[in-house]
Amino acid sequence: xxxxxxxxxxxxxxxxxxxxxxxxxxxxxxxxxxxxxxxxxxxxxxxxxxxxxxxxxxxxxxxxxxxxxxxxxxxxxxxxxxxxxxxxxxxxxxxxxxxxxxxxxxxxxxxxxxxxxxxxxxxxxxxxxxxxxxxxxxxxxxxxxxxxxxxxxxxxxxxxxxxxxxxxxxxxxxxxxxxxxxxxxxxxxxxxxxxxxxxxxxxxxxxxxxxxxxxxxxxxxxxxxxxxxxxxxxxxxxxxxxxxxxxxxxxxxxxxxxxxxxxxxxxxxxxxxxxxxxxxxxxxxxxxxxxxxxxxxxxxxxxxxxxxxxxxxxxxxxxxxxxxxxxxxxxxxxxxxxxxxxxxxxxxxxxxxxxxxxxxxxxxxxxxxxxxxxxxxxxxxxxxxxxxxxxxxxxxxxxxxxxxxxxxxxxxxxxxxxxxxxxxxxxxxxxxxxxxxxxxxxxxxxxxxxxxxxxxxxxxxxx
Numbered sequence: 209x210x211x212x213x214x215x216x217x218x219x220x221x222x223x224x225x226x227x228x229x230x231x232x233x234x235x236x237x238x239x240x241x242x243x244x245x246x247x248x249x250x251x252x253x254x255x256x257x258x259x260x261x262x263x264x265x266x267x268x269x270x271x272x273x274x275x276x277x278x279x280x281x282x283x284x285x286x287x288x289x290x291x292x293x294x295x296x297x298x299x300x301x302x303x304x305x306x307x308x309x310x311x312x313x314x315x316x317x318x319x320x321x322x323x324x325x326x327x328x329x330x331x332x333x334x335x336x337x338x339x340x341x342x343x344x345x346x347x348x349x350x351x352x353x354x355x356x357x358x359x360x361x362x363x364x365x366x367x368x369x370x371x372x373x374x375x376x377x378x379x380x381x382x383x384x385x386x387x388x389x390x391x392x393x394x395x396x397x398x399x400x401x402x403x404x405x406x407x408x409x410x411x412x413x414x415x416x417x418x419x420x421x422x423x424x425x426x427x428x429x430x431x432x433x434x435x436x437x438x439x440x441x442x443x444x445x446x447x448x449x450x451x452x453x454x455x456x457x458x459x460x461x462x463x464x465x466x467x468x469x470x471x472x473x474x475x476x477x478x479x480x481x482x483x484x485x486x487x488x489x490x491x492x493x494x495x496x497x498x499x500x501x502x503x504x505x506x507x508x509x510x511x512x513x514x515x516x517x518x519x520x521x522x523x524x525x526x527x528x529x530x531x532x533x534x535x536x537x538x539x540x541x542x543x544x545x546x547x548x549x550x551x552x553x554x555x556x557x558x559x560x561x562x563x564x565x566x567x568x569x570x571x572x573x574x575x576x577x578x579x580x581x582x583x584x585x586x587x588x589x590x591x592x593x594x595x596x597x598x599x600x601x602x603x604x605x606x607x608x609x610x611x612x613x614x615x616x617x618x619x620x621x622x623x624x625x626x627x628x629x630x631x632x633x634x635x636x637x638x639x640x641x642x643x644x645x646x647x648x649x650x651x652x653x654x655x656x657x658x659x660x661x662x663x664x665x666x667x668x669x670x671x
Contacts, residue, residue, distance in 0.1 A: 230434040230442070235464035237430045237446050238367035242456055244449035245364065245427060250373075252421050253361055254380030256320060259413040260350045262384030263327065266410065267292060267343065268508050269392035270403035277400070278336050286628075291340045293625040295326075295347025297618045303352030304614025307359065308607060313426045315356035315610060317418065323349025324414030331407035349414075351621070354597075355614040362601035363429035363609070368462075370598050371546025371554075378594035379539035385507075386532045393525065435606035480608050480615070488603045488662060489615055495657045496620020499559070499596075502650030504627035505643070506566065506585065512632070517573060517640040527575070531582030538590020546591075550663050551599040556655040558592040563651030570644025602664035 243250065267289055275285035299322065307315025326346030333339035365373035391409075395402030430449075433442035454461055480489055514524035545554060565585040569578055597613070604612030635643040 229439055232464070233430060233434055233439065233442050233446050237449060239462045239464045240366040240449060240453050241368060241462065242453045243365065243369070243373060244453050248424060249364070249426065250376065251380075252417060252424060252426065253357060253364075254377050255413070255417045256316065256353050256357055256421075257377060257381035258384040259410050259417070260323065260353045260384070261381045262388055262413075263323070263346060263350060263407075263410050264292075265385055265388040265507070266392070266406045269388060269396055270406055273396050273403045274336075274339070278339075280336055284336060287336070288340050288343045290625060291344040292347035292350075293621055295344035295349075296351035296621050298344075299348030299351030300355040300614040300618030300621075301351075301611075303348070304355045304359075304610040304618070307352075307356040307610040312356055312360040312363070312429065312432065312610065313421075315352060316360065316426065317421065319349050319352035319356055320414055320418040320421065321349070322346070323353060324411055324418060325349075327407050327411035327414055331404045331411060346410075351614075351618055355617055356610050358594075358597040358613050358617075359601050359610045360426075360429065362598050363431040363606070364427070365598075369547060370602075371551065371595060372543050374594040374598045375539040375542030375546055375591070378542060378590060379536065381594070382535035382539060382590045386535050389525065389529050389532060393529075431606045479605065480612055484662075485604060485608075485612070489612060491657060491661055492600055492603060492616040493619050495596075495654050495661075496600075496617050497623035498650050498657070499654040500620050500623035501627050501630055502566065502647040502654075503589065503593075504624040505631035505647050505650075507589075509628060509631055510582070513635060513640060513643055514573075514578065516635065519575075519578075523575070527578050527582060530579045531586050534583040534586030534588075535590040537583075538587040538592075539594075541587065542591035542595060546595050551595060551602070552658045552661050552663065555592050555596050555599060556658045558588050558595075559651045559655035559658070562588040562592070563648040563655070566644050566648035566651060570641040570648065573640060596658075599658075599661075599664060603662055 237244075271285050271288070274288070275281065278285070299319065303315050303318055303322075306318060322345055326342050326344070326349055329342035330339060330346060333342055361373060361377055362370060388406075391406065392402075395405050399405070427445070428441075430442050430445050433439070433445060450461060479485060511524045511528055514527060519527070548554070562585055565581040565588070568581045569585075597617070600613050600616055601609055631643050631646060634646045638645075
């Protein structure tokens, strides 16, 4: 006997023989009103994002010094950035599949190992060839950490508070983005090996986190246990979580709402290429592709665009530093709003606001406008990026969730790789305003595409 049920937007055919118990366990877990694990688990997950996001901006800050010391042109030095992004795509896809086959924890260990070794090799690279290879390996680790980490967080966080948990992780991760300009300003210009120290910081951080993750023994998610048929193990995990949350809140837990498991582990390898997942895969890949063109354009090219427009280098870096504080404010906003509306609506509204800030900077580029709207822009990004990650995870079944995130976010990063070509090319043809209006357009298009996506937050029903 088979029944058709929906869970966070996915429609699946499941055997009724054991799924009633699995559905009950998921319902009990997903109604928990608090994070059911200790702060150490959250810290270890967020720390991986911290150093991953830290590294994303490190190479850009180090590039001028690298070109000078290795006596190559900026274009040749810039291959290191391309190598990182190619590695990102490869890592997301390869280790995303690995995590679906061998588990989220194994994927997280592998991602951090790649990142740590790649960062260390970057710090000691004697020439561009070695640096490019090291940056590729680092990118593999970052791509996998984000793809697998998003899946892991999405499954660990009970459904009713998933948006708030995403905001907390975002705050930790964005701190890495915020600190890079500050450290780079101190280390890179005045010290010959300052750029190497930046990479060494990433390597040391990755090593420490890897050791702690191995010693801490990160928990297996209840969703994964149910998906792989380990119902007794899942039952014990849910009971522990319920006791922990009830002890912390001191009140009775909410009544569970019936949901269905998000698919067995033996779903065919081609499941994501069938309806309804193929449509989601294509749509979300396009969303991330378009979004990353504007996102990477703003985060990595803002100083260049501002200097070319006539602002001084120190002044431009000051604008970036001031506006960067918004990355820390955004997650606080997300904590308040992320679970109040259907996720795709919240994300779409945020992206429209972001588009307005880009248009404002492009059309009225005074110092005050750049700093104020730049701050708002970064606050929105700090809120919306991890919300979009969580939304992406909710579109795919447990057995193929890491792969779904890896494909959409990984291929989406091709947009990030093309950002310099698109944005700087537009600047050459249409000037400063044109470049920022293109970035604004990516926000509008991403928002409209998201509105065509599946509802996930309110889809816990049985049909």
